[in-house]
Amino acid sequence: MALIVQKYGGTSVADPDRMRAVADHVAFTKRHGDQVVVVVSAMGKSTDNLIKLANEVSSVQPGREMDMLLTTGERVSMSLLCMALADRGIDAMSFTGSQVGIITDTAHGKAKILEVRGDRLREALAEDRVCVVAGFQGVSTAKEITTLGRGGSDTTAVAIAAALGADACEIYTDVTGVFSADPRIVPQAHKLSHVNFDEMLEMAGAGSKVLALRSVEFARNHHVPLHVRSSFTWEPGTWVTSEEPSMEDPIISGVVTDSSEAKVTVLGVPDRPGISAALFEPLAAANVNVDMIVQNTSTEGRTDISFTVPLADMKVAEGIVAEVAQQMEAAGVTHDNDIAKVSLVGAGMKTSPGVAASMFRTLAENDVNIQMISTSTIRISVVIASSDLEKAARCLHTAFGLDSGQAYSAPLPERK
């Protein structure tokens, strides 16, 4: 008998039909003999609708009240799922974040989990019940309702899996798993049966939307095996574990693409200590998420600094950068919204020198000009013109041997 935590995202429970399909699968898992804890998100667009309603009512939105408002969506989902399970003869019980004892700090809207007590879950499981938990929420040390921010339901699921020592945490979503590339961009992309936590973290950082970065970090730190899979097809998906790749595995697991950023370059910056701080501190203070930063070698005491920010933050960033550039007497500022980021991610990179050189050669042979480069031990990212995105992703996918099927063999037992 295994203990499985299953998390269903908003599209998985978007309407009564989907809710019943999820209930069928939970009932199937339970009847298979496993203990099941389910974590649910709010139905479909309901969180967005609540935010819209709040905007219509008031321009001032205290965090405590906003959190109280938004947590209702997951409560609706969990109650409905328990009813659908009762309909199938499964004894289920719902729990809010507060009832589960998910204790967070007091940062409304982006609270961090400090502790998962889980006593009521253990009791209910001992009574042979299925537990259904509202994702995305907790109760603060000040006894106020809090939310965990975007992707919070994944974090709830992983945190509960860690606290209960679950055998696996299944993340059900609207895709069948983690792919070697985005299939809409690279038709030959295939589903990966396994990636390790470090790779998944780099993929999430490089723009993959399958799993929220925070939940992967949490899973890695608490050794919770994740299984990302589809609630529409129920086929086996991608396991994310701490297992290191073996020698036989390909060096590269996937090509990750990201078109959501823009590039800013500050030209002719005086090359002296404190210049970078002067530029990036005000951006951080304004909550602008700076991603890649590249500074060229200085010539004649001046240098250029380029960085990427989310397109959504571009307007705020522009204002700040213009002001700072003037203060530091830079030669000018340029913006480019038509860029894309392509990254190669693979744990095998650590032991295989020359991946970067091969990547640059492949891009050059395909007439793709590289504007910026950044690397980690298991990732290489380049910024290119957005018009080159498809060509670049496809040629790299082919060049690194990803077109021909499974990147890893499947080492883990798989469950329906």
Next chain:
Amino acid sequence: MALIVQKYGGTSVADPDRMRAVADHVAFTKRHGDQVVVVVSAMGKSTDNLIKLANEVSSVQPGREMDMLLTTGERVSMSLLCMALADRGIDAMSFTGSQVGIITDTAHGKAKILEVRGDRLREALAEDRVCVVAGFQGVSTAKEITTLGRGGSDTTAVAIAAALGADACEIYTDVTGVFSADPRIVPQAHKLSHVNFDEMLEMAGAGSKVLALRSVEFARNHHVPLHVRSSFTWEPGTWVTSEEPSMEDPIISGVVTDSSEAKVTVLGVPDRPGISAALFEPLAAANVNVDMIVQNTSTEGRTDISFTVPLADMKVAEGIVAEVAQQMEAAGVTHDNDIAKVSLVGAGMKTSPGVAASMFRTLAENDVNIQMISTSTIRISVVIASSDLEKAARCLHTAFGLDSGQAYSAPLPERK
């Protein structure tokens, strides 16, 4: 400085515009120097929509999960109202039934309030805050979320007013107060400035929908003055208090009409002990709300029993009655859905004999045939054909002097 509890029903907070109008009025009351606790219902049809959703998902609806589902509606309202108040510079704080310490029994869907702790309300009021409380809900002695049933938000408001010793409990709704008759049926009907609790209870029992019977009982038992008024016009409404009418007040306060019931008659019932119990016990067990019951004097050992039930319960009642009638060897059963109930209510009736006779005389002179009669010390109700409803209500309204303005002078100071 007075302490005012204000309760806003679903139509009062139905959309963002209405929510802002309510925030304006709460801010006005607070700036006037009063302490304010607001109790809100779910927005417009949102509770009905949640029930519809539950029906679409499952035919089995455990009470605990249904209560968890339905309580989200009031949470949404209270958070949004706090945001709108923050927008107006008013420091407001929302509280769920559980946070307020509204302790109930464990009867999900129709829980009774056992205790209102109210510590967090007292703290927040001491900090000069407006408190906004989710109506209709509490937390049971088993620490589960419960709902108080239909009209539950009125009960929440009255219970909080009683616990805090509030100076008044204002019930804001979509009508301007309690009327001498339903203005859609009797055009000359006028708003009453004052009725006492006993009259209001009889009016609610006779079919008036302005206040839920339970909340009036609670207000009477805990001496909470109620002020029923409109959130659309904000004009002074009707005070409901324990004050007895004076000699100068009219004998009759109002004519109450009710078209929501149907009549069942069991003919030729053997007149022996236990027959009534045999008939009404199974109806009670099936949750059929029997209202008026009339049993004629027996002739030749047999009698007729007539009673009224809500039209909505008629189908269930029919099946039960048919079975019982057969068992008791009654002569037959008749049904009539085309009936109406007209009641006269007035505290003055206690000291004025002859009201019933005048009522019957008036109806006879207007060719209205009386099918059933039932009385209390301050109410007389008759069942008539539904086609006679308008005629009966109007002629009684005129005959008892209600056409000419105020039924009582207004003895209480009124607040904007």
